[in-house]
Amino acid sequence: MGAGPLSGVVVADFSRVLAGPYATMLLADLGAEVVKVEAPAGDDTRGWVPPTRDGVGTYYLAVNRNKRSIALDLGDPADLEVAHALSARADVFIQNFKPGGLARFGLDYASVKRRNERTIYCSISGFGSAGGAKLPGYDLLVQGMSGLMSLTGDPDGPPFRAGISVFDVMTGLHSVIGVLAALHHRDLTGEGQHVETNLLSTALSTLVNQTSAYVAGGVVPTRMGNAHLSLFPYEPLATGDGELIVVAGNDGQFRRLAEALGRPELADDERFDTVGKRNDHREELRPLLLEALAAKSAQEWFEVLTAAGLPCGPINTVQGGVELAERLGLEPVVEVDQVPTIRNPIGLSATPPSYRLAPPALDEHGDEIRRWLTEETDA
Known part of the structure; x- marks a missing residue:
């Protein structure tokens, strides 16, 4: 187990790509034991190239530090049994399948809760579990559909996406906040619960003054290039x-x-x-x-x-930003087993983030995790 404020917390990470993996990496940095469950083909971002480092997409490396990987085919009964055992053991279960997508495997909230009433189950989706349940949750779609792209770019030019998948990252952060709140509640009451986040709700919240301009002021903001609606210069x-x-x-x-x-x-x-x-x-x-x-x-x-x-x-440039942080003494780059990663931005005086494991190879810890689950069951 890792040291940190979340030491002893086991996270079953059934998420992939960005919002979920970013959330679970932050939890892992704070000491949680994260088991990354991947399909036999692996997380999509392993192959999102270029750029690469040692043949692995740097996208994958960005959000999978401090985790152990196990490859499971949920259509295989033996592998599904392992997934069920992991869900029964986990303090936190995080997934970003389409709403309802895990029910046929017995890995939806109701099923996991029957195995372990104390589990904090976090569902991440693009547009929620009601009317938007069937909509695919890609960040670019949400940037367009939320209104962000209508605000980005020159006034007379086309709309632009942000330079990163901003709402995936923000949803990951909101998911961590929800999980931590639910863990605190469980410490007080012994009860687990269902945490739900989605990219569109995150987008509307993080558009802050722009959505407030509409809902509170009746103003529909428009593109202003690099200018600010309410400040000059x-x-x-x-x-x-x-x-x-x-x-x-x-x-x-x-x-x-x-x-x-x-x-x-x-x-x-x-x-x-x-x-x-x-x-x-x-x-x-x-x-x-x-x-x-x-x-x-x-x-x-x-x-x-x-x-x-x-x-x-x-x-x-991005290079200039990293170099500025270095000059300011922020030490932005940490190496884990010779893999450079960006430091967790949270500073804690007594229990700081730790960097214990490099982003894992596919199924790197599969045998170890199976033995651990067998030992837990026998105990």
Whole structure:
């Protein structure tokens, strides 16, 4: 068993691709013992290439650290018996099959609950278990159908997807929160329960101010490129040699920005002296800011504005982002058996995340897990 706040918690991971595996990796980092159940062909992401490392898709490597793998064909009676034994032993059961898809194998919530009333059973789907039960839950579909893509891109251009499967990741995070809450409830009451998350509900929640603009304000937000609906400046702006992200989140910050740019009178201009006015007059303010910013390079302005306590930053590549974290002492990369992975972002002073196992090969621990289940049954 691993050390950590979840040490001793056994997770049966019947999920694949991203939302579920990301959730179970986070639980594993915190000490849970995660058994990754794969079909004989393996998790799809093993073959999502390029890029690869030692022939394995880096997509798979990103979300499967600290797990043990067993390959089971649920259509085979002997393998199904192993799956049932694992479900009876698990503290947490996580799956992202289509709603109802595991019932024919006796691995749905009701069936697992009959074997173990204390199990926390987490179902992850694309559109919930009611009217959207039959809809396939791909992140790209949810980005489009939730409204995110309508907000992403230039105002006069086509809609764009985000650069990652953002709602898969967010749903994984929400699943972890639900599982942890259910485990706490079980500690108090002894009761297991069913945790349900879905990508569309996650999307509407994590669109935060944009969905609030509609449901609370009656406004349907539209694409604004890199601009912000309610703040200006809050976007990349051209300097003497490239763009720099410049932020003034309140009136005090805007005053400091105006002073740092050598244009202190802008903060007293009645067109720009409050957040709302700056939004109303952003097309008048933008050229004045660009004129001032043209006097220095992006790096020079980064140093000047940072020294003035103002939020600003360059637009890095992914490589640049990792290197920045390294320079800041965040130690973003951890190697597990010579496989580089990204550090768990949670810091805990007494029980920090641990990195014990590299992402497993398919069925790498199959024999070990079968022996463990037999021992548990005999005990």
